[in-house]
Amino acid sequence: METVDLINALRRMAPETGGLPCLRCGHEHGCSVHGCAVIKEAADRLEKRYRGARGHCKPVIAVAPDGSWTRYVSIKEAARIVGVNPAQISTACVTGQRCAGQYWKKEEG
Incomplete structure (x- = not known):
């Protein structure tokens, strides 16, 4: 692990x-x-x-359509885990569009 x-x-x-x-x-x-x-x-x-x-590293949060969420340590690690390019998650954070079936946002603070 x-x-x-x-x-x-x-x-x-x-x-x-x-x-x-x-x-x-x-x-x-x-x-x-x-x-x-x-x-x-x-x-x-x-x-x-x-x-x-x-x-x-900047933490990122993935929000599923049902409202549940998962916090990842970084965009790079989130991308590795969900199997997409980090740029796709970064873009989704800015545009508000879905990536890998989830909405993404950067954690504040």
């Missing part, structure tokens, strides 16, 4: 409040409606280190 795959997996797991039992780590008083703070913090720290090693 590559670092970016691990980051994306942690991001998908973090908001789970019903599917994952609280591990009672003591960081919070039970997992909140926002999901596991420990998993979110691990993803944030791992992504920060990954970005530092690779320069300034």
Whole structure:
């Protein structure tokens, strides 16, 4: 598993409040409606280190027609995972058109 795959997996797991039992780590008083703070913090720290090693990557969000979304560390990694050219995702971010069946936007901040 590559670092970016691990980051994306942690991001998908973090908001789970019903599917994952609280591990009672003591960081919070039970997992909140926002999901596991420990998993979110691990993803944030791992992504920060990954970005530092690779320069300034800009996270991108893919929004499916049903409203669900997936956050990717960079346009390049998103393109690799969904099997398209990075320029196609970059263009979709600007034009608002679909690419690979999803709408794309660059993460703010």
